[in-house]
Amino acid sequence: MASSSDHPRDPTSVAVEGVVASRPTVVIQPELLRAARRGDYEGLKVLLHRENGAVAATREQIVVEVRDSVPSTRVVAVADQPLPVPSSSSTLLAGVTFQGDSALHVVAATGDGPGFVKCAGLIYQEDKHLLHGLNKNGDTPLHCAARAGHREVLSSLIALAEQEGGDERAKDVLTRLNGRRETVLHDAVRLADEKLVCELMSACPSLARFPGDGTSALYLAISLGHDRIVDLLHSEDPELSYSGPAGQNALHAASLHGREMTKKILEWSNKEGNNAIIGHADESESTALHFAASAEGRELEEASSFFTRFLFRRPMHNSTSIRLLLDADQCSACRPDKRGQYPIHIAASMGKLGVVALILDKCPECAGLRDARGRTFLHVAIDMRWEKIVDYATKNDTFASILNMQDNSGDTALHLAVQVGVLRIFRNLLRNRHVSLNLANHKGQTPADLSRSTIPAGLYYKTNARMWILWSLVKANALNGNDRRDHFQEKHILKLDESKESKKMTEAAQMTGIGSVLVATMAFAAAFTIPGGYIASEQKNGGTPTLAGSYAFDAFMYAVAVAFICSMLATFSLMYSGMATVDWKIRNNYFNDSLGWMWNSTRSLLAAFALGVYLVLAPVASTTAVGVCILTSGTLLFRNREVGRILICTYTLHKRLGIFIWVRLATRILPIILQSYFVYIVIFVSPDHCSRVLTYMFIYPIYLKRILFNPKNTIMPSALFVVVD
Structure with a gap:
């Protein structure tokens, strides 16, 4: 078999840490790159002018040498043949880095101030199309300048675009989307640079409307928590885009960032007659209420110590964003996502007791809603081991009708509690007399059968939670299923592996x-x-x-x-x-x-x-x-x-x-x-x-x-x- 060394390496690619980067057709010259990165206007000017003056002399010298050594019939061929060296400053500026950055990209991304502004103007005068050129990420020089926060260079580039084609040309450059489908404004929003945002909105008042079907600048500002930028964008253009990635909108992002932002977006959408965003669902069919129900994950709930949980516990009134969304559209509580999960299922899976209680208070009919697997919010809470939600559901007689609901596998809440093996959750269900102990699932197994099948064989801690669950079911006179007990043991009782247990x-x-x-x-x-x-x-x-x-x-x-x-x-x-x-x-x-x-x-x-x-x-x-x-x-x-x-x-x-x-x-x-x-x-x-x-x-x-x-x-x-x- 031939080794890798037998195959020549592609000269147009370079391997860097396992990633092959394609080599540009023309690599930017080191002198040009150095002058651009330093903002050396005089050095850059000398380099470009020297290149312009070197072309004619180079051709003449070659012709003279050829006339002394070869027949005159070959003079014309030599004179017309293209040379491998650059023939003008335009050819010199055609070189790019391995990221596809031209000299103008380099100047825009490297520094700010008079020197870099003059360098950008000089490069533009020598090759105007570089202002609209894209690197491998789809960024224009304006993207690079905005991302680096170089306000003076960015203003000069916008001015050059206006000189070239007026406001329309400037708008075309400013609204151009890069590989991430973002405009120059997105980079300014990321920096939270209010002055830069104002300058961009002044140069193009409709800039916040782009893109119409992706991550808008408003969505990005909300996601990053830049509240002042959010207000600034809306004040500059009330008709700005609310769109977000994957079919989301600004309300999806606001619902994850608390009450004030949610209230603000709802008020703006009502004033502008854009009520559609309230019930709008993303690509996964999730509404803003789904997002709000999932807010504030379980990391703090699972803190390692009691004191940490006490110090970082968030007050119950954080659920007011849920209240705002329900007041705006109560029907959203009954809208499932692609997996059939309703907002109450999401809240139960995240352990948000306050949200579950609020949804059930506003929409009591949500208690019996089932997801695609036939599970109620109680099933979900048990599966995710949230004792407080199970305790809430079993202490309230209002939810007696869902205590014995069976999912698509025929499992009741008690079946799941036995499978999960959390004694506190099991006890919350057992103490409620409405919970049936003898319902069988589609496999014919009662909770007592399931409990027996979860007891490990061999060496184990005899007083673990699963043993107490089985003990409690037996003492409560829970019945077995209708299978023959020998058949049940063959199918469901774990067998002892003596060699493994011996070790x-x-x-x-x-x-x-x-x-x-x-x-x-x-x-x-x-x-x-x-x-x-x-x-x-x-x-x-x-x-x-x-x-x-x-x-x-x-x-x-x-x-x-x-x-x-x-x-x-x-x-x-x-x-x-x-x-x-x-x-x-x-x-x-x-x-x-x-x-x-x-x-x-x-x-x-x-x-x-x-x-x-x-x-x-x-x-x-x-x-x-x-x-x-x-x-x-x-x-x-x-x-x-x-x-x-x-x-x-x-x-x-x-x-x-x-x-x-x-x-x-x-x-x-x-x-x-x-x-x-x-x-x-x-x-x-x-x-x-x-x-x-x-x-x-x-x-x-x-x-x-x-x-x-x-x-x-x-x-x-x-x-x-x-x-x-």
């Missing part, structure tokens, strides 16, 4: 083992580096702890002992769970047990820390000692989320099923609470009962787990104490 188990055991060994090391060190030190050996009971015998010291020692024992048990369990030679189910049991030991060991170690600090500080700084204990007790909330979740889910079921749900679930709730805080009972109870308590601590969790997670087991937790005793 996951090994990695998890390694990571967790680091924590268990660390806790064991700290507990071992704390057992022999006790607070208060030891009694001197020459005294009575020498070598024993100084603070021994006090309640706080006894509790400290029990906390250290429990932390060490539990962490060691966790380490041993993790060793077995990390062995690939052990059966996966046994490894899984060991790993789950290790997590329980780890939680107990860390709780005990925290208690030991608080007690140790209390022992040292209480005699001299009791307030500080109590404060440290209180701060440390705040860590009790860690890992107790499942306790909070079961209480919250039970409260949600209470809203739907009544108060008796607490009685039904008491046997479920109390053991979990007891298990979570059992280690503190061991630490702080009377030492006389420690032997029994330790027995409970080590044996009780094993039986408790079997009771809680085995639905066929009918042993009650109360019976466990009898067995242990």
Whole structure:
């Protein structure tokens, strides 16, 4: 195969960072480019005049040399043959840069002032067509001057155009569109140069009307937030163009920039009888109301901290632009875009509760509007995980009719909430008694079926949100679909991949083992580096702890002992769970047990820390000692989320099923609470009962787990104490 080096490179192209730029036919001469960029009028004048005077001498010299060496029959041929060198200043000015900029483009874009103005005039006198010449971006020298803010050069170019053909010629140059379909005025608007805008509008009063079907100068000024430029453009020409890109108009842009700009555009359009822009839709069939509903994205809503969200929260009255648009045309709330989405769907997808509430207040009929996928605004809010909108819809009885609406796939809002897996959204729907728990989608799946199909197989966090969703549906007596359960499991229940799960188990055991060994090391060190030190050996009971015998010291020692024992048990369990030679189910049991030991060991170690600090500080700084204990007790909330979740889910079921749900679930709730805080009972109870308590601590969790997670087991937790005793 031939290599790339076997092919000659095209001499008319140059590769720059992977982009091939075509070489111009005539490259601008370095002397000319340097003089133009420096605004060197004298140097440019000498260069152009020298080129004009060099042509005749060059031809005469060639003819004389030919007559001395060749027959006279060839003299005429040589004299008539075109020469490769420039023959005049026009030919010299024909050179351009690789961007297609002529010498006049270079002068206009590089500088401003008398020197550059004189250079522009000199180049124009030598070659007038350069004033209308375009570079590769379609820019004229006037575009370049306006983009750079060179007011004097731009004025001189406009004056040259007027000298050439009067106002019409100047208008033709000023209204010429470049490759982006923009006039000189657009570049002045980008700079927010009010004086330059005024000069351009004075030279061509109708300049703001161009282009008629693209990004107008007014649209651009609104988009950039240049309010003074917007007012200036309208004052200079009230009949200016309102058009924007992709079929939009100025109202689309104004709706994204707040109430004042929206109000201004609406007032101008009403005065000029241009009411069509209110209901005008762009190429995606989106109206200004669609744009306003999408304003202010979710970036600030998802700020990383509460304080950031509080500081940057925007007030609810920002939705007044929506109010203005609805007051001007309420029918726009019922106009869909190409995807069938109405403004209320857009507001719901962006999490704009104020906008949703305002649209429903003005147009209550919008509540049941469906998009092309058959979804209501409630479906959209759930899909985008906006809890506040779901909470608003489920608390208002006005929207009871949409709670069970099914989309094109047959999914209700509850189906989507189960798929999304956000517990708060699910609870908002579950607590509303109008929400049906047993509707099946087009696949025959009820919310309970969907919930079961979302539970992962193998190693996962057993108390995640999806588990609580399934638990809540089961306790609420939600029904399954009509499929045979064996067929349902084959089609929808995830299968266990033991090889993949084995690798996951090994990695998890390694990571967790680091924590268990660390806790064991700290507990071992704390057992022999006790607070208060030891009694001197020459005294009575020498070598024993100084603070021994006090309640706080006894509790400290029990906390250290429990932390060490539990962490060691966790380490041993993790060793077995990390062995690939052990059966996966046994490894899984060991790993789950290790997590329980780890939680107990860390709780005990925290208690030991608080007690140790209390022992040292209480005699001299009791307030500080109590404060440290209180701060440390705040860590009790860690890992107790499942306790909070079961209480919250039970409260949600209470809203739907009544108060008796607490009685039904008491046997479920109390053991979990007891298990979570059992280690503190061991630490702080009377030492006389420690032997029994330790027995409970080590044996009780094993039986408790079997009771809680085995639905066929009918042993009650109360019976466990009898067995242990």
